[in-house]
Amino acid sequence: MSKKTLRVSKIKDGTVIDHITRGHALNVIRMLGINGRGGGVITIAMNVPSQKLGVKDIVKIEGRELKPEEVDKIALIAPHATINIIRNYKVIEKQRVKLPQIIHGILKCINPACISNSESEPVKSIFYVESEEPLRLRCHYCGTIMEKEDVLKQF
Amino acid sequence: MSKKTLRVSKIKDGTVIDHITRGHALNVIRMLGINGRGGGVITIAMNVPSQKLGVKDIVKIEGRELKPEEVDKIALIAPHATINIIRNYKVIEKQRVKLPQIIHGILKCINPACISNSESEPVKSIFYVESEEPLRLRCHYCGTIMEKEDVLKQF
Numbered sequence: 001m002s003k004k005t006l007r008v009s010k011i012k013d014g015t016v017i018d019h020i021t022r023g024h025a026l027n028v029i030r031m032l033g034i035n036g037r038g039g040g041v042i043t044i045a046m047n048v049p050s051q052k053l054g055v056k057d058i059v060k061i062e063g064r065e066l067k068p069e070e071v072d073k074i075a076l077i078a079p080h081a082t083i084n085i086i087r088n089y090k091v092i093e094k095q096r097v098k099l100p101q102i103i104h105g106i107l108k109c110i111n112p113a114c115i116s117n118s119e120s121e122p123v124k125s126i127f128y129v130e131s132e133e134p135l136r137l138r139c140h141y142c143g144t145i146m147e148k149e150d151v152l153k154q155f
Numbered sequence: 156m157s158k159k160t161l162r163v164s165k166i167k168d169g170t171v172i173d174h175i176t177r178g179h180a181l182n183v184i185r186m187l188g189i190n191g192r193g194g195g196v197i198t199i200a201m202n203v204p205s206q207k208l209g210v211k212d213i214v215k216i217e218g219r220e221l222k223p224e225e226v227d228k229i230a231l232i233a234p235h236a237t238i239n240i241i242r243n244y245k246v247i248e249k250q251r252v253k254l255p256q257i258i259h260g261i262l263k264c265i266n267p268a269c270i271s272n273s274e275s276e277p278v279k280s281i282f283y284v285e286s287e288e289p290l291r292l293r294c295h296y297c298g299t300i301m302e303k304e305d306v307l308k309q310f
Contacts, residue, residue, distance in 0.1 A: 023192035026181070036201035036212060037178035044199040046191035057191060 014040065014062040016084040017074065022047060024078050025057035031073050031155045032066070040064065053080060073106060075099040076151050079132050103127040103137065108154055111144040169195065169217040171239040172229065177202060179233050180212035186228050186310045187216070195219065208235060228261060230254040231306050234287050258282040258292065265305050269297040 020028055025044045034042055040063035050056035057078075065085050066074075074081050075097035085093040105124045109116050116125040116139070126140035135148040175183055180199045189197055195218035205211035212233075220240050221229075229236050230252035240248040260279045264271050271280040271294070281295035290303040 023190065025191055035178065036180055039202060041203055042199075042201040044197075044201075046197040046199075047194060048196055 010089055011041075011060055011062045011086055012089055013087055014060065014064055014085075015066045016086060017059040017061075017066075017078075018056070018082045018084065019050065019053060019080045020057035020059065020074075020078040021080060022053070022055045022057055025059050027077050027152055027155065028057075028059055028074055028081075031077070032061070032070060034061070069106075071095070071097050072100060072103075073155075075132075076103075076106075076135060077148060079135075099129050099132050101129055103129065107137070107146070107151060109139045109142060109144055110146055110150050111139065111142050114139060114142040114144060116141050165244055166196075166215055166217045166241055167244055168242055169215065169219055169240075170221045171241060172214040172216075172221075172233075173211070173237045173239065174205065174208060174235045175212040175214060175229075175233040176235060177208070177210045177212055180214050182232050182307055182310065183212075183214055183229055183236075186232070187221070187225060189216070224261075226250070226252050227255060227258075228310075230287075231258075231261075231290060232303060234290075254284050254287050256284055258284065262292070262301070262306060263309055264294045264297060264299055265301055266294065266297050266299040269294060269299060271296050 025046050043060040045058045047055050071083055081097045083095050084091045116123045127137040130136040130138050137146045180201050198215040200213045202210050226238055236252045238250050239246045270276055271278045282292040285291040285293050292301045
C-alpha cells in the first residue's frame, strides 16, 4: 500500500467544500450534477472529526470553480459549508454558503395543484426561507411548507 | 487551507477498495449500504489516474473489514477491484474481487413472471455468469439475461 495512492494531496485548481453537514456529501455532489463518470478528480471524505461541527463531510472538486448559484444550492442542505476556490494550490477566495431570503426558480413546489406547477402557466417558483436550520421554505403562491427532505428529493 | 484537513492519510484499520472501474465508486458504497450518516470515516476518490486502468476510483472504509460476500457483490460492478484489509496501518490481506460462476440469492430476476419472484414459492434466485465484462448473467429458472444496468438498479 503505497503512500502515493492512499493520500489525497492538496488540489492545484478547483473547489474545496468544507464543513458539510454530516451525511450530506453525497447529496452535495448530486446537486452539482457529479456522478464520477467524467471530469476531473473528485474526492469525498465523510464522517471526518471536526472541531466546529463534531463530525463533518468534505468534497474536493479538481478543475472546477463553483458558480454563485451552485453555492446557493449547497446552502439548502449544508448551511455551515465553506467554499474555497483554489488556483495554483492557493486559496484565492473563501466564503461561507449563504441561503438567500428568497429562492427563485431552483426548486419545485411539492403541492401538485400549485400554480407554479401548472404546465399552461409559465410561472417560476418562489420560496421564502422561514428557517435555515431546520430548513423551512414557504411557497409564495400556495403557502405550502417544504422541508429538507422535500428539497433533497428534487436533486 | 491546512494540509491537515485536506490530506487523507493512510488508514489505521479498515478496508481499501482500489482499482474500481471509473464511475462506480458511488455504486460500490451504495451496495455496501453506506450513506455516510453513521459509522467511521469514508473516503472516496473518483477519476484518479491509474497505470493499470487509465482512470480509476478508490474507496476507503475505516473501521470495517469487508466480508467475502460483500467482496463478491463488488465484483458484479467493478471486476478489476482489489481489496486490502488493513490492521494497524498494515495490509494484512490483499485480494482481487472474484465473481463466482454461479450467484445465489444476491440478485432478483428482472422477469416479473420468473418463479424466483413468486411470492408463494420460496425459491432463491440463481444466476450463471456468462460474461464478466461486459457483465452478462443468465437466470437459472427462466433464462432471462441481466446486464450491469439491471444489477445496478437493485442496489
